[in-house]
Amino acid sequence: MDIDLYIETVYHGFYPLYEIYERFIDYYWQAVETAKLLDWDEVVLYAIFAYNRETQGFVAADFMCLRMPYSRYVALCSKISKNCRVFCLRNT
Numbered sequence: 001m002d003i004d005l006y007i008e009t010v011y012h013g014f015y016p017l018y019e020i021y022e023r024f025i026d027y028y029w030q031a032v033e034t035a036k037l038l039d040w041d042e043v044v045l046y047a048i049f050a051y052n053r054e055t056q057g058f059v060a061a062d063f064m065c066l067r068m069p070y071s072r073y074v075a076l077c078s079k080i081s082k083n084c085r086v087f088c089l090r091n092t
Contacts, residue, residue: 043088
């Protein structure tokens with residue numbers, strides 16, 4: 001089953017799961033490099049996955065590498081759909 005792919009919220013079409021996984025790994029490593037530059041109160045948001053409410057099937061992935069204050073990340077998580085999973089890193 002193909003999955004909707006977004007890059008920085010711009011739609012790029014349907015892609016098979018293995019291509020989504022490859023992009024996830026790429027963005028993860030970009031986030032790791034960006035996280036090295038973070039202040040103590042910042043995070044790097046690198047992916048948001050959306051799931052179907054009824055089936056819990058994977059329907060969309062949005063990839064980015066956004067540096068933001070932790071407080072903004074917390075606010076985003078409180079507003080985002082419960083059918084989404086957010087991936088971020090902190091400088092540890």
